[in-house]
Amino acid sequence: MLARSHLVVAACAYAGAVQSGLLQGGTGAIVACLLGGLAPDIDHPSSRFGRWLPLTSGVVTGITGHRGATHSLVAVAAVLGFGYWLTTQSTLPLPWVLGFTVGWASHLLADGLTYGGVPWLWPLRRRYGLGLMRTGGAGEAVFTTLALMGFGAWAWGRFAPWLSSGLPPGLRHLLA
Numbered sequence: 001m002l003a004r005s006h007l008v009v010a011a012c013a014y015a016g017a018v019q020s021g022l023l024q025g026g027t028g029a030i031v032a033c034l035l036g037g038l039a040p041d042i043d044h045p046s047s048r049f050g051r052w053l054p055l056t057s058g059v060v061t062g063i064t065g066h067r068g069a070t071h072s073l074v075a076v077a078a079v080l081g082f083g084y085w086l087t088t089q090s091t092l093p094l095p096w097v098l099g100f101t102v103g104w105a106s107h108l109l110a111d112g113l114t115y116g117g118v119p120w121l122w123p124l125r126r127r128y129g130l131g132l133m134r135t136g137g138a139g140e141a142v143f144t145t146l147a148l149m150g151f152g153a154w155a156w157g158r159f160a161p162w163l164s165s166g167l168p169p170g171l172r173h174l175l176a
């Protein structure tokens with residue numbers, strides 16, 4: 001999937017995690033979640049993360065190839081484990097780690113919808129994909145648009161009362 005689609009899926013995953021009580025919401029957590037949604041593609045030199053961290057990306061790509069280890073359950077567990085360890089060694093907030101992990105997992109789920117699939121059980125090489133859409137294709141565009149609308153509806157429901165409480169009464173009435 002394209003980076004922008006991954007951002008939308010990560011935003012939806014954030015909404016789901018907050019709504020279900022898995023994740024404590026907040027600016028840090030959502031930023032971490034969005035970054036986590038892009039991070040697994042560090043195994044592709046021309047991805048966002050690949051361009052931000054070319055050296056790391058080069059090493060990871062050289063070892064695993066695209067959609068390798070970073071696109072597996074092992075990676076999700078490692079990110080969560082390492083992140084949790086960091087919270088015990090520093091002031092890194094746990095919700096940031098959870099947000100990043102949720103974003104990372106959402107990336108794998110999203111790539112798992114495509115024909116290419118992901119190697120969930122890496123180091124086993126076999127990839128599992130639902131084959132619902134092709135990366136960058138029309139199906140992905142439709143899916144992303146619907147997901148964005150869903151996230152927008154959630155965000156509106158969550159933040160509109162908060163936003164409107166700081167607005168003049170006339171405008172507040174309009175938004176209510």
Ligand SMILES: [Zn+2]
Pocket residue numbers: 001040041067071107111
């Ligand atoms: Zn990917």
